[in-house]
Amino acid sequence: MSGRFAPTPSGRMHLGNAYAMLAAWLSAHARGEDVRLRIEDIDVPRIMPGADEWIRDDLTWLGLDWSGDVVRQSQRTALYDEVFATLHDAGLLYPCFCSRAEIRAASAPQEGDRFIVYPGTCRRLHDGHPDEAAARVRAGERHAWRLAVPPAGAQDGRILFDDRVYGAQDYDLGAALGDVVLRRSDGLYAYQFVVTLDDLLMDIDDIVRGRDLLRSTALQIWLRQRLIDCGVGGRAWQPAQTPDYAHLPLLDNAAGVRLAKRVRSLDLGHLRAQGVRPEAVVGYCAWALGIIEQPEAIDAREALACFDWRHVRAVRGRDFKVPGDVGARLLGM
Ligand code: GLU
Numbered sequence: 145m146s147g148r149f150a151p152t153p154s155g156r157m158h159l160g161n162a163y164a165m166l167a168a169w170l171s172a173h174a175r176g177e178d179v180r181l182r183i184e185d186i187d188v189p190r191i192m193p194g195a196d197e198w199i200r201d202d203l204t205w206l207g208l209d210w211s212g213d214v215v216r217q218s219q220r221t222a223l224y225d226e227v228f229a230t231l232h233d234a235g236l237l238y239p240c241f242c243s244r245a246e247i248r249a250a251s252a253p254q255e256g257d258r259f260i261v262y263p264g265t266c267r268r269l270h271d272g273h274p275d276e277a278a279a280r281v282r283a284g285e286r287h288a289w290r291l292a293v294p295p296a297g298a299q300d301g302r303i304l305f306d307d308r309v310y311g312a313q314d315y316d317l318g319a320a321l322g323d324v325v326l327r328r329s330d331g332l333y334a335y336q337f338v339v340t341l342d343d344l345l346m347d348i349d350d351i352v353r354g355r356d357l358l359r360s361t362a363l364q365i366w367l368r369q370r371l372i373d374c375g376v377g378g379r380a381w382q383p384a385q386t387p388d389y390a391h392l393p394l395l396d397n398a399a400g401v402r403l404a405k406r407v408r409s410l411d412l413g414h415l416r417a418q419g420v421r422p423e424a425v426v427g428y429c430a431w432a433l434g435i436i437e438q439p440e441a442i443d444a445r446e447a448l449a450c451f452d453w454r455h456v457r458a459v460r461g462r463d464f465k466v467p468g469d470v471g472a473r474l475l476g477m
Pocket residue numbers: 150151152184339352353357
């Protein structure tokens with residue numbers, strides 16, 4: 145069993161990515177596990193050439209090591225095809241012909257994190273007129289494939305889990321997530337499908353990531369169980385056993401906007417070129433995680449000696465604001 149780094153190689157890692165990777169590394173090592181590296185390069189249009197190498201180089205520079213071979217999602221399509229067919233044969237998927245605009249127009253007002261719950265148009269088509277839906281697929285009409293989750297209010301769609309930072313979670317899948325896309329209309333497999341499958345097949349039992357994925361965890365727990373029911377992977381697991389999850393407060397810029405790879409100023413390439421030391425980045429991130437009381441240069445091993453989820457729980461009340469002059473502060477550390 146292991147923890148994991150699961151970066152998307154869409155650009156250079158920024159301070160927020162370093163912070164999440166440090167937390168994943170500390171969590172796994174604190175429980176005596178190592179970390180696997182999975183490059184999530186399945187979303188081809190978002191991938192930046194060279195970013196995969198940068199990520200490995202930046203992780204090494206930070207002193208965050210991983211074990212085993214690097215897994216690249218782009219090389220696992222045959223496996224994904226096979227499992228996708230299994231889910232399809234189990235009756236868990238249906239084709240969706242809706243455009244984004246149609247979905248938006250038919251949706252209830254969006255919530256804060258802009259997660260749109262699919263209004264179910266094509267599920268009704270599939271349930272009521274399966275022959276028509278099948279004929280439209282055969283005729284080559286553009287379509288995505290959605291996962292049919294239990295409807296809002298259904299008892300088997302209620303997912304409870306305990307997050308190590310945010311505590312007890314209780315989601316109604318149908319109301320909070322709805323029927324998510326597992327295969328997009330451009331043919332690419334979607335994040336929810338590949339991340340759930342890969343975490344299962346790689347025997348990942350320690351998942352650490354940003355709190356923006358809290359509600360996705362509910363879906364991933366449900367989908368994971370469907371995969372196991374279909375006989376996919378999971379032999380090392382007890383029935384109903386799920387990974388341990390920890391979601392982290394996000395790192396925002398001074399204006400309160402989440403750090404993005406598009407904004408170069410806080411990326412590790414820029415910071416390294418200015419002469420910032422890895423211990424400064426690790427120490428700053430450890431401080432943002434609440435692990436140490438003052439931002440001071442420390443290495444990952446030293447941070448491990450202080451690590452306890454209780455510290456992160458204590459700072460979970462608000463996201464962390466990175467000041468605009470952080471580069472200068474890091475240089476001085
Ligand atoms: N590749 C995803 C990301 O970079 C990983 C999310 C996850 O940890 O599940 O956001």
